[in-house]
Amino acid sequence: MSTMMSFLAYSMATNPDIQEKLCTEIDDVMAYYDEPNYEAVSKMPYMDMVVCETLRMYPPVIRFDRHCTENVTIAGIHIPKGMVVAIAIYTIHHNPDIYPDPEKFIPERITKEEKEKRHPYAWLPFGAGPRNCIGMRFALLEAKIGLARIFQNFTFEPCA
Template identity: 50%
Template sequence: MSSMDTNGEIDYEVLTKLPFLDAVIAETLRLHGPAIKIGRIAAEDYRLGGTGITLYKGQIVEIPIYAIHHSEDYYPNPEKFIPDRFLPENRHQIIPYTYLPFGSGPRNCIGMRFALMEAKLGLAHIIRRFQFTRSPQTEVPIVLLKNSGLTGVKSVVLGIETRD
């Protein structure tokens, strides 16, 4: 990886300016985000525009993150892994509040920036040292586990080779 120095270290400033790495992580979080849905409690009565729907104080509202992230209305070919949709020149096409791996607004995940930086750094070091390949035992597509509110996979079997 050319962004690393001779000791295999990567500068924070360099790490924050790797658009394709950002796009790969964003698309991975869209397809396989940590939360299936999030819930909020209405703090006051609120009328939803001209819909005729009113949310009442104390009412629980669930936001179906998985359904939004996999909707053809917001993401063409939603089941395909297309990191290009998150490149800087394409991000403007993403409709606000349709990308929610960490929630959004004032109650989004406070650890989001740290988690993203940690993922970027970990991936950069792993990609520098190893090459991953599909093996005969690799399940395609990945089989997701069904549980309460977090996503997980049944198994991930890959071939791993060290890079020279």
């Protein structure tokens, strides 16, 4: 998650309007809490969108492999038992058919309505299915609490 937080800091420095909106949400929610916690960050939907968009643009793993356990045909393509299938996460996350203007940082891609328009496997920073990352929820919570604390006191600006 430290890599994700570094990319998020870069994204905020290069998108000050998004950073301002994120800081406003954090300040509004944290007015009711002494310190960031699970309840506080769960009331920050924009932070979730910013984190998820960061993970879309800069996935921690660019691909993962799966071994086919039985002969199968998907969309007319035969995959024999024993074949290794590589899932190119970075490529999926930067596919303009799925994410228009994929190189642009747009947190609003991650609203509930926008997510429902896409295939459930169009966002895979933690893998998917029964072999996805078991620490995903904890990692996201830990990162959001850390980010709330950081943005309460600092803003990011690009350097020369």
